Amino acid sequence: MFRFLSEVLALMRKYRKGLLIFCGLIVVAAIGMLTLSYELSTHSWFCGKCHYMTPYVDNWKTSSHKDVECANCHMQNSFSGILKSQFKAIASTIRYATNTHDKIPRSEIDDANCLKAGCHETRLLEGNVTFKKNILFDHKQHLNGARRGINLKCTSCHSQIVQGNHMEVTESSCFTCHFKNMPKGDAIAGCNCHSAPKDTVVHEGFTFKHAQYLKLGVQCKECHIKITSGNGNVSPERCFSCHNQQFPDKIDAKKIHDNHVTMHKVECFLCHDEIKHGEIEMVRSLEISCDNCHSGSHNIQKDMYMGIGAKDLENYPSIMFKAQVGCDGCHRKSVSAGVMQESMSVAEGQSCVTCHGKGYDTMMADWHNMLANYTELLQSMYLSTQEKYNAIKGSLEQDKLQALKPLLGSAEYNLGFVRTGHGEHNLVYAKKIMLKVQKDLNAANKLLSPDYQEFDALKIADDDAKNNCTQSCHTNMSKTQVVEYQGLHLTHNDHVSKHNMECTYCHASNGDKHGQVKLSRESCIKCHHTQESVECKKCHDNQVKMFNGQGGFDVKDSPDVMSDLNCSDCHSKMSEGHTVEKTKASCGDCHDPKYAEYVDDWQKKTVVIIEETSKLLNECKEQFQKASGLPAEKTNEIIALLVKAEANLQLVLHDRSDGAHNPNYAGALLFAADEKLRKVKELLK
Structure with a gap:
């Protein structure tokens, strides 16, 4: 063995010059191959030579980066980074030639490539940018420091899904961070991503603007019941799509994220199940099924709220029903009642304040008192008419009897409907019903006594009457002593009560400007x-x-x-x-x-x-x-x-x-x- 080595060394000394030339040629060839490889790989047309890269190249050609060479993003700028990229490119070429390549390629793009001069170097200084229609986003908040314990990279949000749009924002990444493990209807940043919608919104036939409700402090989740679907969990099967080893039962989530997200820029959707965000479920009227326990217990109240059920009167749904406010929108207070002290939900004035603002807490009590007075007057009028009818019905002609029975029957039914259905559920409909009761009783009295003089015992305002505003909704306005307008102090009482001015003289009555001062x-x-x-x-x-x-x-x-x-x-x-x-x-x-x-x-x-x-x-x-x-x-x-x-x-x-x-x-x-x-x-x- 020693003799063999001695002979080899002797030959190397003898042909030293030739060996040096040969080694030099190999080095030159290697450098040439690397140079050629580098030159080829810096041109985007070369990337499409492998068929499995075609979808990505096609997406790039139609993206906002179509004028940027692939290498500007996918190749590190340092010398060591260039060498690493070239060896990786050569290895990929060999694997492709031997059909051992990954069917779904992935790359790691450094933030430095995105933020270098000539690209997005000022992105962190730009502050809020608008994404889509009304979503405000600040890059600095997301890239400077950890968010939920994770150091994000540019490609955490700007990623590539096959058949997707090259380097555009993958919304599922946003939703995974903002909604995973959050209570129903909540997000990690609340609703601060969205600016308040300025457009007029139509929902279930109800027209409104968000601004007036947000000003009152109404929570988004009062109407947007469910805003996500999916849970963003990580199933073990996802791990085996990249790894083939077994994992311990307990995994350190921070270490996993540091390795996958921070170090290797792995996209969220490769591990996490998708979370979808949007109007998954909106509030709807009568969504609580009371009938599950109390069969038929509140049918009359529901009919009143829906504006149906009165005799000889057109349907008139409550504006709250049109707005899709459910029973629990007003019936929020839980009390104990009955012998067994069972729990029941009752309405209270504070429920009105939640959506309508300060001063509306007395509105429900005002309605209750007004309806009690009106129904008492009508009940007295009905009993008086019925007593008169019973006294002389034996002497009445048949045609009068036929006319009186439906009038009295309708009045009795409709009056009972208002009292049992609680007119507070639909005040305008209740007023229409009571006006109908009064009209029927006046007609009945006219048949019973031709000399009978019809009269308006209720003084109820119809929809067009000047006092309908203060009688139906703004019951507190007549009590308000002083209000301020453009630096002037004025009283509603002086203008409405003393000077008999209509509300619409100063306030708009229709459309989305309802209630605004127009004078x-x-x-x-x-x-x-x-x-x-x-x-x-x-x-x-x-x-x-x-x-x-x-x-x-x-x-x-x-x-x-x-x-x-x-x-x-x-x-x-x-x-x-x-x-x-x-x-x-x-x-x-x-x-x-x-x-x-x-x-x-x-x-x-x-x-x-x-x-x-x-x-x-x-x-x-x-x-x-x-x-x-x-x-x-x-x-x-x-x-x-x-x-x-x-x-x-x-x-x-x-x-x-x-x-x-x-x-x-x-x-x-x-x-x-x-x-x-x-x-x-x-x-x-």
């Missing part, structure tokens, strides 16, 4: 400023406060230098129309005619400060909302400062004179607001 300040002026004697402060409370220098936070009271004057000394000839120019013209009655220029100067200076203070207030609010982990004491201090600063600003804004009523006090209010806001800035540092 302008000029409409008010046409009425109020044409009166001989007008008490200004009754409507212009904010202006009086500003003129007298009162109402601000941490600002000394400071009446205007002309506070001894009456409003009419400057605001003269109101009946001829009220304009700023006419008001400034009255300055010349007491001062130099050029004095009006001072008013312009006061207003210009005040407007500039108002804009600066408003901008600073919005900045402080935004910073405060983003701040987290603040001590309770500091949080309370910031809230108090913001409230006082905004109150001072609003006092100047609601005065609507841009400081002209009291320029010194307006300036003091804005200065105090500015000081408080700058203190907020310091506390938030």
Whole structure:
């Protein structure tokens, strides 16, 4: 053996030059092959030479990346990365030639390739972007730090499913993270991904806008009962599609995600069952089947709610029924009743507040009292009519008897229907029924006594009557003493009760603008400023406060230098129309005619400060909302400062004179607001 090795070494020494040349040629050939391989693999046309890559290449050709070479994404930029990619490419070519290749290829794309210069290098700085129609997405929140214990990569969301769209967002990845192991109807980020829908929505024939309900704090899941299907679980069989070894019973989920997601960019859908998200199940009326236990117990109430069942009257479903509100939308409070103290659900006023807002908690009680009074009147009227009928029916002609029986029968049935069905379930339908009862009883009395004078005992408003709004829904409006509109304070009671004005004079009654104020300040002026004697402060409370220098936070009271004057000394000839120019013209009655220029100067200076203070207030609010982990004491201090600063600003804004009523006090209010806001800035540092 030793002799053999000696002979080999001797030959190598003898032919050393030839061996060096041969080895050099091999190295050159290897470098040439690698260079050729690199050159070929950097061109996208080469990727499609293997038939099983065809679907991916075809998707790429129609994608937003069609002008980007495959290698720009799929090949690492470093020298070691290039070598690794080339050896991998050669190995893949050999496996393809020997038919031992993977039938479903996969690749790992580094985030650095996505974020390099010329591509998406500013993506993390762009903030919110809109995905699809109204989904707000921030890349920085998802890529900087762990989310649910997982460090995500670009390809965690931007992946490729066969026959899919190349590198577009795979929504199932989003749904897996946001909904897995979350309670029904909830997501890890709540509903913050979606901006509030602005379009008018039609659901089951009911038209509405989301904004008014979101403003009241109505939870999305009150209507969107089920928003997901699937659970996102990982079945063991999924593991064996890539691995062939047995796994322990207990697996560390974090380690699995670190290895698969963070290190090797494995797509979520390769392991997790799919979770679908959308309008899987929406709320529906009467979805609780009470009949399962209480057969026929609430049929009359359901008929009342659905607006069916009354005699000789058209169907009229409740607006709540049209809105798909189920029984448990109002019957939320559980109480014990009966000998066995069984549990039952009752309705309470607070249920109204949940959807309609503050002030509607008394509406149900008002309906109940109104219906009780009306049905009592009708019951008395029915008994009186029935007694009169019983007394003389023996002497009545046959045709009158035939006419009276259906009238009395219909009145008795319909009255019982309202009382048993509880008219609160459908107030408008209940009122129509009671009007029908009254009409039938009046007709019956007319047949019994020709001299009978028909009368309206109920004074019920029909759909078009001016008091229908306050009688049907807005029962609290007649009780409301003062409301504010565009800086003016007014009373509903004065306008509706005393002056007999219809609600629709000021408010829109139809469509998605229902209830919105439609009149302008000029409409008010046409009425109020044409009166001989007008008490200004009754409507212009904010202006009086500003003129007298009162109402601000941490600002000394400071009446205007002309506070001894009456409003009419400057605001003269109101009946001829009220304009700023006419008001400034009255300055010349007491001062130099050029004095009006001072008013312009006061207003210009005040407007500039108002804009600066408003901008600073919005900045402080935004910073405060983003701040987290603040001590309770500091949080309370910031809230108090913001409230006082905004109150001072609003006092100047609601005065609507841009400081002209009291320029010194307006300036003091804005200065105090500015000081408080700058203190907020310091506390938030």
